[in-house]
Amino acid sequence: MGYEKPVPKPNSDTRAFWVGCKDHELRFQKCKECGHVRWPPSVVCPKCYSSETEWIVSKGKGRVYSFVVYHVAFHPAFRDEVPYVTAIVELQEGPHLLTNIVGCKASEIKCDMPVEVLWEDITEEFSLPKFKPV
Amino acid sequence: MNSKQLRDKYSIIGVGYTPQGNVGDRTALSFYVEACVNAILDAGLKKEDIDGLMVYRHFEPLTNDTEITPYLIAQQLGISPHIMAQEANCARGHLVNAIGLLEAGFCNYVLIAYGDNAFSGRRGFLKEATHGEPEGDNEVFGEFGLVANYALAARRGMHIFGMGPKTWREIAVSQRKWANLNPAAMMYKKTLSYEEYDNAKWLVEPFRIYDACPVSDGGRAYIVTSTERARDLKQKPVYIMGIGEYNPSVDVHQSDFMEGPTGAKEAGKIAFTMAGISIDDIDACQVYDCFTYTVELTLQDYGFFRPGEGYDWFKDGRTAPGGDFPVNTSGGLLSEAYFMGLTPLTEGVMQLMNRCGERQLGPKTNTKKPEIILCSDNGGVFQSNSTVILRSS
Numbered sequence: 001m002g003y004e005k006p007v008p009k010p011n012s013d014t015r016a017f018w019v020g021c022k023d024h025e026l027r028f029q030k031c032k033e034c035g036h037v038r039w040p041p042s043v044v045c046p047k048c049y050s051s052e053t054e055w056i057v058s059k060g061k062g063r064v065y066s067f068v069v070y071h072v073a074f075h076p077a078f079r080d081e082v083p084y085v086t087a088i089v090e091l092q093e094g095p096h097l098l099t100n101i102v103g104c105k106a107s108e109i110k111c112d113m114p115v116e117v118l119w120e121d122i123t124e125e126f127s128l129p130k131f132k133p134v
Numbered sequence: 135m136n137s138k139q140l141r142d143k144y145s146i147i148g149v150g151y152t153p154q155g156n157v158g159d160r161t162a163l164s165f166y167v168e169a170c171v172n173a174i175l176d177a178g179l180k181k182e183d184i185d186g187l188m189v190y191r192h193f194e195p196l197t198n199d200t201e202i203t204p205y206l207i208a209q210q211l212g213i214s215p216h217i218m219a220q221e222a223n224c225a226r227g228h229l230v231n232a233i234g235l236l237e238a239g240f241c242n243y244v245l246i247a248y249g250d251n252a253f254s255g256r257r258g259f260l261k262e263a264t265h266g267e268p269e270g271d272n273e274v275f276g277e278f279g280l281v282a283n284y285a286l287a288a289r290r291g292m293h294i295f296g297m298g299p300k301t302w303r304e305i306a307v308s309q310r311k312w313a314n315l316n317p318a319a320m321m322y323k324k325t326l327s328y329e330e331y332d333n334a335k336w337l338v339e340p341f342r343i344y345d346a347c348p349v350s351d352g353g354r355a356y357i358v359t360s361t362e363r364a365r366d367l368k369q370k371p372v373y374i375m376g377i378g379e380y381n382p383s384v385d386v387h388q389s390d391f392m393e394g395p396t397g398a399k400e401a402g403k404i405a406f407t408m409a410g411i412s413i414d415d416i417d418a419c420q421v422y423d424c425f426t427y428t429v430e431l432t433l434q435d436y437g438f439f440r441p442g443e444g445y446d447w448f449k450d451g452r453t454a455p456g457g458d459f460p461v462n463t464s465g466g467l468l469s470e471a472y473f474m475g476l477t478p479l480t481e482g483v484m485q486l487m488n489r490c491g492e493r494q495l496g497p498k499t500n501t502k503k504p505e506i507i508l509c510s511d512n513g514g515v516f517q518s519n520s521t522v523i524l525r526s527s
Binding site for chain 1: 271282
């Protein structure tokens with residue numbers, strides 16, 4: 001049986017991120033002018049409006065900024081997953097990334113606890129960055 | 135901005151209701167039109183008087199509904215307004231924009247409306263959010279919109295300030311008591327106890343089902359004009375004493391204000407400056423309450439209590455009938471019906487017009503007769519706030 005959950009829908013802004021994920025790299029735009037690392041991707045830096053941009057690879061380490069536990073499946077493919085955890089991870093480089101926390105019980109998760117990335121290869125084309133406690 | 139000259143210069147002069155809750159087999163458009171007609175009749179105006187029409191952003195049409203546009207509503211109302219607008223993406227600018235048009239002389243009577251058939255059309259929470267991020271890229275992680283979005287913010291509030299279910303229970307139960315006095319409320323005949331709240335199923339933790347508002351069928355509308363024009367009309371006008379709006383805009387997934395201050399702080403400051411009063415002068419609040427946490431955080435941001443001290447402020451039914459600081463006296467979105475920011479705003483108007491029946495503030499509910507009510511409308515996930523201070527005439 002194939003992968004039944006939703007898959008990413010890359011556009012011209014987000015494609016570089018998802019291509020990076022396939023290579024198991026978390027790629028973010030960094031402003032060459034002021035150094036701000038931004039997410040989601042944009043043509044200009046929201047801090048200084050410079051369009052001079054480079055892509056950097058995150059170390060994949062951060063902390064749980066906030067998290068919730070889904071007890072209801074809003075999509076049939078998640079019926080067997082509940083309860084599952086979605087979270088915002090604040091990466092050391094700055095961006096806040098929506099993700100899942102895996103590899104521990106929901107009751108063990110706390111805000112601000114350190115986490116690191118692990119990769120879930122969901123299809124030929126896509127890998128998802130998820131996070132586990134350090 | 136020299137807003138003080140606008141204090142009390144504009145008034146709300148009529149409110150339109152429709153059947154609401156589980157009405158069944160009606161289009162969203164029909165609710166818009168009925169609410170608008172009733173607002174015009176309530177204000178004692180002729181339909182030709184309406185020269186401004188503003189409608190809320192409409193969600194994706196359900197079943198075989200047509201897309202809502204202001205043209206369609208104007209056509210069915212038989213009016214040709216000078217100005218029409220449809221606000222998109224959860225911004226909260228209708229009333230500020232209406233006042234701008236009145237002040238500049240483009241309009242004399244602006245009609246503002248919302249309607250939906252969300253209950254009988256079984257609209258979920260899924261499609262209600264407007265995200266800065268592509269939706270599909272949230273869904274890959276099993277993230278499906280508003281309940282979890284607000285729950286994320288609530289969890290951060292619990293972590294930073296110790297906000298949480300103890301306070302939310304007070305909010306849910308107190309608002310239900312108001313709804314039990316309001317025959318039009320969806321939850322009129324359903325009581326809610328502390329025990330029922332505590333034992334309720336999780337939705338998206340930390341929210342239980344009673345922390346989230348249900349969707350509803352129905353519509354709501356109101357009309358704003360100059361206080362000068364309002365003097366000769368049918369209803370006792372309700373003055374717009376102060377108004378402010380602020381849009382932090384950042385998506386909740388990137389926000390660093392999950393535990394506040396949200397837009398309510400800045401919008402509140404602007405509204406209070408215009409009104410020339412402080413929070414000590416407020417007799418009651420009507421606060422947008424898509425979730426219980428929204429009420430706690432919004433009132434915290436206005437400064438009614440210090441961060442994390444919400445429980446002491448809400449406890450012992452302080453905001454319920456008979457309490458000394460009524461909040462969401464129709465039952466609110468949680469227990470009356472969902473009409474976006476029109477649920478709190480029109481309730482503030484009706485209370486100050488002294489037209490609220492069994493739930494009327496004053497002797498009837500063993501509360502203070504109100505002169506000044508603060509109404510608050512939040513949009514997105516704390517991305518937008520409009521604060522309106524109303525005064526009885």
